[in-house]
Amino acid sequence: MTNAIEIQSVSRAYGGSKALDGVSLSVPEGSILGLLGRNGAGKTTFMSLVAGQDRPSSGYVEVFGERPYEHESVLSQVIFVRDNQRYPDRYDLKDVLRIAPVYAPNWSTEVAAELIDGLRIPDRTPIKKFSRGQLSAVAIVLGLASRAPVTLLDEPYLGLDVTARRFFHDVLLRDYTAHPRTIVLSTHLVEESEALFDRVVILDHGRVRLDVASEEIPEQAFVLSGPSEAVDRLASNRVVLASHTVPGLTSATILGAPDTGLRSEAGRRGAQVSSVSLQELVAAFGADVVEPALLEGARA
Amino acid sequence: MFSGETPVFQQLAAQIADDIVAGVYPEETAVPSATDFAAFHRMNPATASKGVNLLVELGALYKQRGVGMFVATGARELLKKVRRDEFRAHFLRPLLDEARVLGITRDDLHQLIDEEERDKP
Amino acid sequence: MSAIVSAVKLHLNRRRQVFLVPLWIAGVVGVISVVIALIFWRGGSQPGTAEWIQSSRSNPGIIYALGGFLVYLGVSSVGTAYPFALMLGSTRRAFAIGTLAWQALIAAYVAVVFLVLELIEVATHHWFVGFYAFDIYVLGAGDPWRLLVIVFLGVFTFLAIGAVFAGSWVRFGVRGPQLLALGLVVVIGLGIAIVVPGLGAIVAAFQLWWLAVAAGVVIVLASLGTWLFLRSAVIR
Numbered sequence: 001m002t003n004a005i006e007i008q009s010v011s012r013a014y015g016g017s018k019a020l021d022g023v024s025l026s027v028p029e030g031s032i033l034g035l036l037g038r039n040g041a042g043k044t045t046f047m048s049l050v051a052g053q054d055r056p057s058s059g060y061v062e063v064f065g066e067r068p069y070e071h072e073s074v075l076s077q078v079i080f081v082r083d084n085q086r087y088p089d090r091y092d093l094k095d096v097l098r099i100a101p102v103y104a105p106n107w108s109t110e111v112a113a114e115l116i117d118g119l120r121i122p123d124r125t126p127i128k129k130f131s132r133g134q135l136s137a138v139a140i141v142l143g144l145a146s147r148a149p150v151t152l153l154d155e156p157y158l159g160l161d162v163t164a165r166r167f168f169h170d171v172l173l174r175d176y177t178a179h180p181r182t183i184v185l186s187t188h189l190v191e192e193s194e195a196l197f198d199r200v201v202i203l204d205h206g207r208v209r210l211d212v213a214s215e216e217i218p219e220q221a222f223v224l225s226g227p228s229e230a231v232d233r234l235a236s237n238r239v240v241l242a243s244h245t246v247p248g249l250t251s252a253t254i255l256g257a258p259d260t261g262l263r264s265e266a267g268r269r270g271a272q273v274s275s276v277s278l279q280e281l282v283a284a285f286g287a288d289v290v291e292p293a294l295l296e297g298a299r300a
Numbered sequence: 301m302f303s304g305e306t307p308v309f310q311q312l313a314a315q316i317a318d319d320i321v322a323g324v325y326p327e328e329t330a331v332p333s334a335t336d337f338a339a340f341h342r343m344n345p346a347t348a349s350k351g352v353n354l355l356v357e358l359g360a361l362y363k364q365r366g367v368g369m370f371v372a373t374g375a376r377e378l379l380k381k382v383r384r385d386e387f388r389a390h391f392l393r394p395l396l397d398e399a400r401v402l403g404i405t406r407d408d409l410h411q412l413i414d415e416e417e418r419d420k421p
Numbered sequence: 422m423s424a425i426v427s428a429v430k431l432h433l434n435r436r437r438q439v440f441l442v443p444l445w446i447a448g449v450v451g452v453i454s455v456v457i458a459l460i461f462w463r464g465g466s467q468p469g470t471a472e473w474i475q476s477s478r479s480n481p482g483i484i485y486a487l488g489g490f491l492v493y494l495g496v497s498s499v500g501t502a503y504p505f506a507l508m509l510g511s512t513r514r515a516f517a518i519g520t521l522a523w524q525a526l527i528a529a530y531v532a533v534v535f536l537v538l539e540l541i542e543v544a545t546h547h548w549f550v551g552f553y554a555f556d557i558y559v560l561g562a563g564d565p566w567r568l569l570v571i572v573f574l575g576v577f578t579f580l581a582i583g584a585v586f587a588g589s590w591v592r593f594g595v596r597g598p599q600l601l602a603l604g605l606v607v608v609i610g611l612g613i614a615i616v617v618p619g620l621g622a623i624v625a626a627f628q629l630w631w632l633a634v635a636a637g638v639v640i641v642l643a644s645l646g647t648w649l650f651l652r653s654a655v656i657r
Contacts, residue, residue, distance in 0.1 A: 014655075032344055053507050053656055072424045075510040085508055088501045090435070099434045102427050103509035142508075169342055177335055177345050195308065195343040214347060215307035275305050 004029040004150055004182035005050055010059035011206075012045050019045040020056070021206040027182060027199070034197035035186040036278075038286040041203040043186040044082065047152040050184070051080030063150055076105060079148035081139040083155040087127045094123060096138060104146035111175055112145035118167045119160075132159030140168055144175060153185045157192075165192060172196070190279040200278065202285045209285045217278050222258045225251035226271030234266055242287035253284040308343060312351030317379045320360060320371055327375055330368045331361065358382070424512055428519020429526070431506055432498055439527070442494065446487055446531065447538055488579055495583020496590075498523065499647065503591055504656050517648040520584060528577035532569045539568055574636040581643035588650030597650075 005027035012020040020042045027033050035043045048054040049061045052068030052075050060067060068074045087096065093116070101107035115121075119137035122130075127138065136158045143153050157165055173196070176183065187193050194200075200217060202210040212220060221241060224231050228250040235243075239255040258266075258273050266273050276284070302311045316331065325331050331352075332340070338348035352369060355361040360375040372378075399409055433439050498520060506516045589597030616623065 031346070048656075070512045070514060072512050072515065075512060076424075078510060079508075081508060086501050086504045088434075088505050089497045090438075095434055099431055100509065102430050103511065148510075166342075170339070173339055173342065173345070177338070195302070195341065195347070198344055198346050214344070215309055215350070218306055 001028050001030075003027060004031075004064060005184075006062040006065075007046075007049075008059050008062075010049065010056040010061060012042075012049065012054065013057045018206050020049075023059075023203075023206070023208055025201060025208060025211060027184065029182055030180045031198040032176070032183045032185065032196055034190075034193065034200045035184055035203065036190060036200060036282045037203035037209075041286070042206040043203055044154055045206075046203070047080050047154055047184060047186065050150070051075075051078050051152055053080065076103070077148055078150040078152070079104065079143055079146045080152040081143045081154065081156075083136070083139070083158055085135070085139060087138075091127050092124055093121055093127070093138065096127070096142070100142060100146065104148060106147035106149075106179075108145050108147055108175075111147070111171065112141050115141045115144060115168075115171060118171070119164050133161065133164065134159075136160050137164070144172060147175070147179050147181065149181050151181055151183045153183065155186055155188070157187055157189050165189070169193075169196065190282050191277070194278045202282055204285050210281070217281065218275055219257045221253055221255050221276045221281055221284065223251060223253050223274045223276050223280070224258075224266065224271055225249070225274070226266070226269070230266075230269035230271045234262065234269065234271060241281075241284035253280065302341070302343075309347045309350035309354065312337065312341070312343070312348060313354040316351070316355060317360065317382070320375055321379050321383065323376075325371045327371045327373050330370055333368055424515030425519045425522065427509075428506060428511055428516045429523050431502060431509075431511070431516075432520065432523035433526075442527070442531070444534070446490060447534065449490070450487070487575070491576055491579035492583040492586075494527075495524070495580040496587040497583075498580070499584045499587035499651070500590060503587075503651060503654075507656060513651050513654075514648075517644075517651055520647070521644050524577055524580040524584070527580065528573045528575075531576045532572040535572045536565055536568055539565070570633065574633055574640075578636045578639050578643075581640045581647070585643040585646040585650070588647040588654075592650040592654040601646075 003026040005025070007023055007025040010020055010023045011018055023042070023046070035046065037043055045054070049056055050063060050068065052063075052071060055069050062068075063074050063078060066074050068078065097109075097112060100112075101109075115137070116123075119134075119140065121134055121137045121141070127135070130138070136156055137160070139153075140156050143151055143156065156168065160168065169192075172183075185193065185196070194214070194217075197214050199213050200210065201208060210220060224234055226249070228245060228248055231250040231252055235252050235254055241253045241255055243250060243252040245251075253276055263273050302308045305311075316325075316337075319325055320331075334349040334352045335345055337343075337352065338345040341348070352361065356363065356369075358378065360372055360379055361369050362372050363369055399405075404412070503516060507513070511519075586598045586601060589601040591597070593600065
């Protein structure tokens, strides 16, 4: 299994701040990666680098073994549609559909037509006047119909209604199965999309907090909840990702898996041990409870 | 559909297994392909494949090249045995723990079981 | 190479706009020329007299009509097309070269359209009413080769200027065009200051082809500037 995308010790700084800080990552060819994390965590920057629209300040990015920046043959195999994509003056959907196949050798007019119909995108209205949902719909058409070997979708769900999201999922899965490609998808709708992912990466403050296969997610963390005193004691020498407290009650999301010793001690102290969903995990990693440096130490 | 308790592919395998035991998929008949399961449950195809392969490894399903996945002969018994092995941990242990908390003795339990079976419609 | 062709295709994507542009420009020229002709007529001049012909031919209204519009076209060709091109997978280099090629293409097309209209104008004795729109001094006063060169270089120059301003905006945001304009004013001002003492001699020795060279220089510098701006722009 080759890696479609290889990222090694990549940092990207803008002025004083780092959008990405020492990120290393591989995305196997043909897999679907879920890129999760808070706004400003670095997801868009990551995709921008993979799409060759930007260069890292340090480290390197490789797509199919080549650096994508200004690389014509690699770029023809990548599509990256942003959530804030600008379209040329007075463009309408027809203009987009006319020029897209020129740049996307695998373009499928059938998929495009199906998506336009299902997402109800107006034909002749200037894109400038599109609603947030309609803009996302155009991005989805470009992203999926291009059948690019590396497809990067940045928050494709913004503004889409539930029916549209379902429809997008179904078309994505179907076309991906029929025409395999590597997909990286960033979203805040974790619960809705997690079934799609082979792999999940959680970013926070420009760093990778988690990089695991989907099936390993349940064992990444657990929740300890109950009387504050009990929970504090049980969590004392463990890494707490996030915690939620009212007087007397605490719920703590803890890194790692609970062993039988912890389970029985929790039972004795009247605390509950429960599993954590991916959505809760993402929220926990974004919670700023523990300093990143401490987390690094704990994992090592 | 699938919660976050255990890996999704295991949950899918468990659901297919339950359906086999319940008779939804008789032995020597075809089950939907992994791709169809993926589309149906709206999940990643690789994950669905993993789930199906679990049952293949177990011997409950087998692949007929060019045709599809079939329920193996003896799959029901096989899967029932697996569930029997898990019965103690999944059902008995929690039952006994709960009984202890509520102060229900072993004899009480036997009586309750008899009553329940008798009153069953 | 194919990426450059794709970039040219991108610029030509709104076909209706591309083909209508020269006609629109010609139309604007026509309207302005009518207005100026009316002014002359009201001022006492009579169509057909030598005086009429002289003043009509001197009318440079076309520059005003064209200039602004072409600069706008140059700006929009880069301003919003660039992020879109990058998203589709164009390289920055291919886009810059493709834009240059497109500018030359449009300039040539407009030049040919104007030539055709000018030939019609002459053939119909100035639209049957002594009306001078294209047979004017600024466009070479009837000489077809001059008209072609003048329109080609003129359109190209304005498009290139528009593009470089858009490039500065893409690179530096709102500040870009301001700084560029400021920089140009300073440079041109200094240039004039240096040249002023010998201005009389220069004007006397003035040759038309100096303008052609100047246009060429502007085009080259503007294109270079556009390339430098686009190369280092960050699309966020």
